Amino acid sequence: MTSTTAARDLIGQPVTALDTPALWVDLDALEHNIATMAGVCAERGIDWRPHVKASKSPDLAKKLIAGGACGITCAKVSEAEVMADGGVTNILIANEIVGPTKIERLVALADRATLCVAVDDERNLREISAAAARAGVHIDVLVDINVGANRCGVTPSKAPELAELAQELPGIGLRGLMGYEGHVMGMNPEDKEAESARAADTLREAIANLRAAGIEPRVVSGGGTGNYWIASALGALTELQAGGGVLLDQSYNDQMKVPGHRHALFLTAQIVSTAVEGRAIADAGWKSTGMHTGIPKVVEPAGLEVLKLNAEHTILSRDAAAAVEPGDRVTMIPHYSDSTMLLHRQLFAVRAGVVEDVWPIAAAGMLQ
């Protein structure tokens, strides 16, 4: 099944009718996770702007907005273009967008979307301003603060300089600050609490520096699925970027210990061989489910366990009691949704075992 149009014929069919490998989302679990994240933000009085770099589907993004999100966060300009094409037009690109080619694309997109972008460099800020002014569009910026991840972002002491410039230059406006604490996501619970607090302190220092310069940030944006229940309570953020947790894969559940979510993303494969004693082989390898963080976990049937992934094959161990044969199905939880979604063309939206919708993963491959 290659085209989503053809796949739409499967609406109303049981999930067992899908050809394999089939990537699907359990709508009840997804809606539970959306309500959980939106609820935490509402309780803490902050906005929810979920990152869609993992889900890459405008249909899913619209569901996030219907569930309470104020807009979305993207990683790339091309990803944001696909979201705008799909009708999702309030977008933060939480990365530095550098170089004339990308800046021209950003400016063209600003004609049909409300855009905000992260900046940590004066020349980049001036280039975005010049291009936006030439095109007669407006782009907001967040001054990116390095809160300990040592990826991008300036120190709090450099924030006022960039913020002042963003206020002065044409074509752009200062929305506020951003600080993504990516380094804390996989930490153990105590370190995660302490390092999330340290990141919030760094943001507070940047906020204080801006205020000392007479600038009030309207938005302070950050937080990921791995620490959102902590970060949202620390008082520094006005906007939460955590998003991948709506799909809750193994990495978020087992490694990052995200509380209160349900597994929503599943991959169904088909047994193609049981010829080797003690093994079952299925038709989904690392071209169907990313494995740089780990291997998928079998949900059903019992008695199978993933040993490893080849390119096109799942290598499973098979208990003597597991009565599986070629043609049977095996349903697994991918280890990491981020590195799985982008391998597929469509996500089947399933409720109580029946396909309710088919969502193109339209931003798969959008890396520029």
Ligand SMILES: Cc1ncc(COP(=O)(O)O)c(C=O)c1O
């Ligand atoms: C800038 C930024 N914000 C937020 C996130 C968190 O995303 P998620 O909640 O999907 O893990 C990430 C993840 O890499 C990120 O790079």
